[in-house]
Amino acid sequence: MVFTDEQLAIKSQQGDKQAFEELIRRYQKPVFTICCRYLGNSQDALDAAQETFIRLYNKLALFDGNNTFRPWLYKITVNIAKDLIKKRKPWEELDFSIKSDLGDPQANIELTQVQEEISKALLKLPEKYRMAVILRHIKELEYQEIANVLNLPLNTVKTHVRRGRDMLRIQLKEVEL
Amino acid sequence: MNECMNIYELIQKELDGELTPEEMELLDKHCSHCFTCQEIRQDFYQTIYGLRNLPELEPGEQLIETIMNTIYSKSPAQKSIPSKSFTGIVAGLVLFCSSGIFLLGSVLISLIAGGLLYLGYENSSLGFIENIVYWLTYGYNLLSVFKNVFNNPYSSLFLVTVLLLSMVSFAILIMLLYSRRIINYENV
Numbered sequence: 080m081v082f083t084d085e086q087l088a089i090k091s092q093q094g095d096k097q098a099f100e101e102l103i104r105r106y107q108k109p110v111f112t113i114c115c116r117y118l119g120n121s122q123d124a125l126d127a128a129q130e131t132f133i134r135l136y137n138k139l140a141l142f143d144g145n146n147t148f149r150p151w152l153y154k155i156t157v158n159i160a161k162d163l164i165k166k167r168k169p170w171e172e173l174d175f176s177i178k179s180d181l182g183d184p185q186a187n188i189e190l191t192q193v194q195e196e197i198s199k200a201l202l203k204l205p206e207k208y209r210m211a212v213i214l215r216h217i218k219e220l221e222y223q224e225i226a227n228v229l230n231l232p233l234n235t236v237k238t239h240v241r242r243g244r245d246m247l248r249i250q251l252k253e254v255e256l
Numbered sequence: 257m258n259e260c261m262n263i264y265e266l267i268q269k270e271l272d273g274e275l276t277p278e279e280m281e282l283l284d285k286h287c288s289h290c291f292t293c294q295e296i297r298q299d300f301y302q303t304i305y306g307l308r309n310l311p312e313l314e315p316g317e318q319l320i321e322t323i324m325n326t327i328y329s330k331s332p333a334q335k336s337i338p339s340k341s342f343t344g345i346v347a348g349l350v351l352f353c354s355s356g357i358f359l360l361g362s363v364l365i366s367l368i369a370g371g372l373l374y375l376g377y378e379n380s381s382l383g384f385i386e387n388i389v390y391w392l393t394y395g396y397n398l399l400s401v402f403k404n405v406f407n408n409p410y411s412s413l414f415l416v417t418v419l420l421l422s423m424v425s426f427a428i429l430i431m432l433l434y435s436r437r438i439i440n441y442e443n444v
Binding site for chain 1: 268271272296299300302303304306307308309310311312313314315316319320322323324326327328
């Protein structure tokens with residue numbers, strides 16, 4: 080029998096270890112991907128993903144079964160990734176903007192040239208636009224869901240996404256893909 | 257040019273799937289004769305297509321294992337995290353005890369030092385009770401000297417500065433520990 084995310088979350092609330100493990104199994108890639116695309120570094124992304132699931136476990140009691148699980152988890156992910164960026168030293172930031180280690184062979188990622196350029200361009204976006212674009216066009220969330228995740232008004236989210244993808248378009252045009 | 261600005265807005269709306277059929281018709285019609293807008297539209301398509309097709313990244317099998325071990329192995333790192341109120345109470349108690357020890361220590365040191373002065377300067381041929389009385393008297397006198405320090409503006413300023421600096425360092429230490437916890441465990 081296949082349980083929905085919400086059912087698994089409720090079962091985890093009741094102390095079902097297997098249910099919680101299944102939740103991690105389902106969401107480890109999406110959470111890690113959001114962190115990686117936002118932070119631009121696989122080690123930081125791994126730390127953030129780990130922290131996300133630990134915080135998820137600690138906050139499970141707050142989950143209301145009537146809500147959708149996915150945006151709720153992404154909200155935790157976004158908060159943790161943002162915290163991590165705040166703690167970063169300026170020189171680390173500079174380093175990340177120059178090179179992207181998303182193609183780390185350890186993570187078995189083979190990026191085509193186009194994908195690599197898009198990843199790099201994404202990391203050059205201002206943070207607020209970057210997260211909005213990731214949630215909208217990589218995780219394909221609805222605008223209202225993004226507004227809830229980022230805790231921003233709907234119109235602000237739309238503006239962030241539109242400006243972000245416009246900047247991406249211009250950057251990608253410059254590298255002549 | 258103004259028309260192109262409007263078309264740009266329509267392209268953005270198209271990407272969000274918010275175009276009405278009439279707007280779609282207008283957009284198609286314009287792009288059929290405006291090369292610039294047609295190119296912008298194509299570039300947007302490519303960008304969005306590229307984003308959607310970015311591969312989902314693999315964190316590695318050890319992630320699940322690490323998380324499950326951290327949560328369920330009752331490791332001190334997760335299980336013994338003190339609550340906010342507990343941290344506050346401990347910080348308050350430490351501060352209170354430190355002040356108490358500081359005060360008590362000053363009195364005791366004065367009394368002991370007074371006693372030592374007494375032993376150093378006086379003949380101890382007196383009886384036991386008198387010895388104790390003199391001991392305490394000398395101690396009390398030294399305590400008065402300590403008290404007099406506060407009457408001297410420079411000495412008291414120095415003492416107050418030292419005291420304030422200690423308190424500020426202590427407060428910074430507590431805040432650092434506390435903020436670390438807030439960062440890690442703030443509300444969702």
